[in-house]
Amino acid sequence: MKLSFEKSKNGRSFPVLPSLDVPKKDLPGSLLRKSAPRLPQMAQPDISRHYTELAKRTHGVNDGFYPLGSCTMKYNPKLNDEMAALPGFTGVHPLQAPETAQGCLEVLFMAERLLCEITGMDAMTFQPAAGAHGEFTGVLLIKAWHDSRRDSNRVKIIVPDSAHGTNPATASMTGYEVINVPSDQEGGVDLAELRRAVGDDTAGLMLTNPNTLGIFDKNILEITRIVHEAGGLNYYDGANLNAIMGVARPGDMGFDVVHLNLHKTFSTPHGGGGPGSGAVGCKSQLEPFLPKPRVVRGKDGFSFATPERSIGNVKAFYGNFLVTLRALVYMLTLGANGLRDAALNAVLNANYMMKGLSDIYDVAYPGICMHEFVLTLENLKKECGVSAMDVAKSMLDYGMHPPTMYFPLIVKEALMIEPTETESRETLDEAIAVLREIRAQARIAPDSLHSAPRHTVVRRPDEVGAARHPVLKYNFDGVGD
Amino acid sequence: MAYYVPSTETEQKEMLASAGVKTFDDLFAAVPDSLKIKGLDMPEGLSEFEVRGRVEAISRENVVFKSIFRGAGAYNHYIPALVKQIVSKEEFVTAYTPYQAEISQGVLQSIFEFQTMMCELTGLDVSNASVYDGASAAAEAVGMCRDRKRSVVFVSESTNPAVISAIKTYCYAANSEVKTVPLKNGVTDADALASMLNESAACFYVQQPNFYGLIEDAASLGEIARSRGAKFVMGVNPVAAAILKTPAECGADIACGEAQPFGMPLAFGGPYLGFMTATSEMSRKLPGRIVGQTKDLDGKRAFVLTLQAREQHIRREKASSNICSNQALCALTASVYLTVMGPDGLRSVAEQCVSRARYAAERISAIKGFELLYSGEFFHEFVTACPQDASVIEKRLAGRDILGGLPVDGGILWCVTEMNTREQIDGLVSALKEAVR
Structure with missing residues (x-):
């Protein structure tokens, strides 16, 4: 989609402030900038749509499961x-x-x-x-x-x-x-x-x-x-x-x-x-x-x-x-009991999910976990060439936010999963099913995971290129794509 | 009451069994018994209805003034309806940091647009995705300038005291020294600066407009700093930046500031928005998230978090800063605000501040005892004398539903924005006359 700057038209503006009701006074010219900042010039309806479009390209807790380890992505009460x-x-x-x-x-x-x-x-x-x-x-x-x-x-x-x-x-x-x-x-x-x-x-x-x-x-x-x-x-x-x-x-x-x-x-x-x-x-x-x-x-x-x-x-x-x-x-x-219940269920949900995956994924430190657990995909990678990154990116096509990847550093091919207490059993079951399906795919069609995701608005942006040739702001003089 | 937990008691029992345990206690077997508490010593939960009533009652214990003539780092500006609506969208509100670029293009693009706008405003090359607020931005900015040989940070005394305090706190952390440069007629004493800066000077920081509202001769100060081999850092009010000489035109290496005026309510001090921009030479020292443009597998334009080699999750103890969460939703707020206002609207806000502040300054300073303390050009704040205890004046104005200027050493620091109509200013003047009668 276009940037706001690419949607801008000179002279398109609308009044927000009333006109001045005191005498107009200006600062001396020597104190002023040479040219105005090139801010977007857009009409209200188009601004509204611009940001609605951006919102649609953003996944929040409200959009789906978000088991990002150590980030505690629980429901945000309205x-x-x-x-x-x-x-x-x-x-x-x-x-x-x-x-x-x-x-x-x-x-x-x-x-x-x-x-x-x-x-x-x-x-x-x-x-x-x-x-x-x-x-x-x-x-x-x-x-x-x-x-x-x-x-x-x-x-x-x-x-x-x-x-x-x-x-x-x-x-x-x-x-x-x-x-x-x-x-x-x-x-x-x-x-x-x-x-x-x-x-x-x-x-x-x-x-x-x-x-x-x-x-x-x-x-x-x-x-x-x-x-x-x-x-x-x-x-x-x-x-x-x-x-x-x-x-x-x-x-x-x-x-x-x-x-x-x-x-x-x-x-x-x-x-x-x-x-x-x-x-x-x-x-x-x-x-x-x-x-x-x-x-x-x-x-x-x-x-x-x-x-x-x-x-x-x-x-x-x-x-x-x-x-x-x-x-x-x-x-x-x-209150006192509700906070405690939140903790108990956060731990319960993590253990429930870990148990639902532990027969097909390696848990880095098996046993009872607290609010989160870490899978290690080292063996999976050796066996099928499928990395933690591949599994994470595959989850995107199921409308789920992937877990934290490659952290903690002491676990190889780590996926760190924190479901939180505000997810229902159905959501956890669905996530377990998705991860099981991905695991099955890894064995029969590993290449399909290397090229995941397929259904997102962009696919695996080139991060190395971004860092090597930094483009950190809109180029007003160049040609956009 | 397990308020936001969907699982029923029956489900919880079944799930415990699935997890291979009998009770919740079994899940906490690793916690030593001596550490387990019996319960929290606090009230039980309330219904949504009750909480609302209670919190609304607390909010009514505050006074929200009809006329606000106080700034000093937090400014009362108009917030367009579109801004409030857009930044309340749940996708933006409930997302985490955009680690997964594929499903975060919205946040990432909005930050890229924000970075572009901040570069436009300051004239500099590179912007980060935001930091906590203006004071921490200043502290991070001066930190970027230190190296082994040059470690002393020079700060003008005309800087907001809270910003100086934050700079000192961060420098205490880094075991480095801070020296303040004295004032002359309310602005930085250029001669003093020239004689103070030496080969240990990492940088000189000046606030534009300064704490007293005065416009500093930043270009000259910058020249002095650079001629002594020190970096030049400007803390700028972003509304003033719409019309004043840009930090780039003043020769700044880094610009930073508090962007609360761009659509954020006063809200008792936060959340606000720290911004930072720098020359490209300094870009790899910038703290915080930076969004860059790249291409995806299919060659489509895409945005990602970039230059992460600066950051804590890669560099750990060698990172340039520990910052990770910043003020993304506030950066979005500022972007929407600037898009709604556009270049003409923003200039109009700045020009209205200038005209209204001048009108107010003329009328207030005409009252005996409220003479202007300084003669220099100012933006939307100015200091007058005060003929009696400033806190008494403050109380009397409060009785008229007016938040007066901030009592400072030697007088009162007033702030006038586009929100202060002629009627409000005239009302203030008559209330002041009555207060000193």
Whole structure:
């Protein structure tokens, strides 16, 4: 389809604003740009159709099954969106005096209390705008804490090899050296290797539990104890909290700081790549370092306060407020038991699906899984030449979003499947049937999988070519295709 | 109440059996008993009807002002109906990051269009798909300029304080130093900049228009920065960018800013939209997602996430930034806004800001005690003196359903946009006169 720029006609415009009712004043010409930006010039009906066409070429949770591992693509309740569109929230300026923004402050305060209970933390900030931003904030709290104790030799952050790529990237962005520890045979942290890795240069450990293999590390208390005894702090990557919400809490496992992805566990939509929210919770010893400002409750209601040793801003205002609001609406709707039921059914759905596939696909770490599981297609590839990519691309023709591919890195030809609790048994059965059919095809007609998908608007775009000869914007002077 | 779980209790039992276990507890056998909690100490769930009532009541505890004369990083602009409708489409709202290009062409093309528009606006070569907000964009931008020899970041004191704070936070993380460049008459002191920049300077950051609304002589500042071997980074208000000299014309290596004015409501500070553009020389240092054009198996034009060798999921600890989720839906919002407004509409917004702000400045500064603090050219914000405690004035205006300017050191920072009609401005002026009487 054409780009908006290719649909543009000079002079096509319509008035949105009224005419000026004050004297017209211009800035001196010396301050002005030479030519106007070449924005599209389109009529309203055509703009409407342009974006409807783009929407049709976009697959959301609403369009079908979306088992993207570690991304928790659950249903996004519409009530949340409606509440986030209330003018009483959207019309509030972030720098209004607190007495005129009590509702917004109450939202932040309530969300903090509830999420602290869910995670077992003492305090929380909503400033970080996404998970990785939360990681950055959380690790900075660890850094500020060591600095405040003049413990400046702690220059290393330990990260298991099964970790999300953001963990090592965060550690290096916060000035730390990254120490990778391998996983053991069962997919957990190798305790002997961890003991070897820690020392008086350890600033902390970053861990997600359940981990990216979908395994709850049964040694978790020992792991966090080893790090604490070495003088480090423990960071919990909350990307996988959906498995244990209401069952167990990071705060009880020995973690000192945690980030949550409200756009995963707490049902807020992901918008095709954000806005998310990476709320960060911490134990009381880290509270003085939280980003500014924080919401506090006094006798005159809610107001803002700056933590005494704050690391400063990580973003201009108080985070993606409307995302936090959606998460609060979700928590109010589900309540204590509903949140727990969500976790139980997320784990049930993953196990049900894994069982339905385990006789024909290799599960990387067999046994009971948590909210997700990882298939390894290494043998399939040896046997039929069909890769994880081929299987994933084949799913597209069935109207399903493929699982996360080639992650975690420690599993060869990995497909990481996270069904979430909001999928019905029928959907899971259908997905199982599709994956079984693809498996059968792999044996009898592997070539058909190499050329999948067939029915999508484009097929296997050339990513290597895109990176080698980057075309990153519309060429106004060239000829489009 | 298992609110969004489709499985019935009977189904759950059957599924547990299929999975080879008897109870839910069996699924959590790996969790040590000492860690299992009895239940969460929070209320039970409510019906949709009840939640709506409760949340609507909370929203009514806020004051939504009829007239808004406050900016300082969050701006009140008109949002066309088409924008709200389009960005509510569930396909856009409920998609994840477009990893699977075949079923994400809509999101990918919209980002490609967004990147093109940001390049047009700033005059620079390459744009990313967005970052969290203007402050984190600034912090990421200065980070792109550091290398082993040049590690000190210079920031003008005329920058929004929250942006300076974010830059400092990110620099603390990277163990690098930040120095602020002082002001003269409300704008960056060019002589001070020239004497401060040395061979350790990674870059100089200036905000255009600056925090006080004044238009900086960015071209001259850029020349000073580049002559000292430092990169030049401009944080620009995107509405002003529609008419002011572009960052490219000012010699900027990187431009960034807060694009909330392009169709996003004030919403108590977010979600907003950070944007970043750069010269092609800097493109491989840009953080975040970038969409590129390519061809598919059949030779058809297609869009994909590209230049991923910069990113965390490939490079891990060697990535240029850890960012993955950004503000895609907000970038879509900005694209739709710019498409609806078109070049004429956007210029009209900018010009109305200029004219209305001048009208307001003349009328407010004619009141005794509210003289303009600075004489330089300004866009849609300006600072006046304040003859008494600014918070008292703020309260009195609030009584008239007016959100007054932001109290700042030495006075009040006012903001006037296309939303402020002559009637509103005149109303503000009479309310101010009464407030100081």
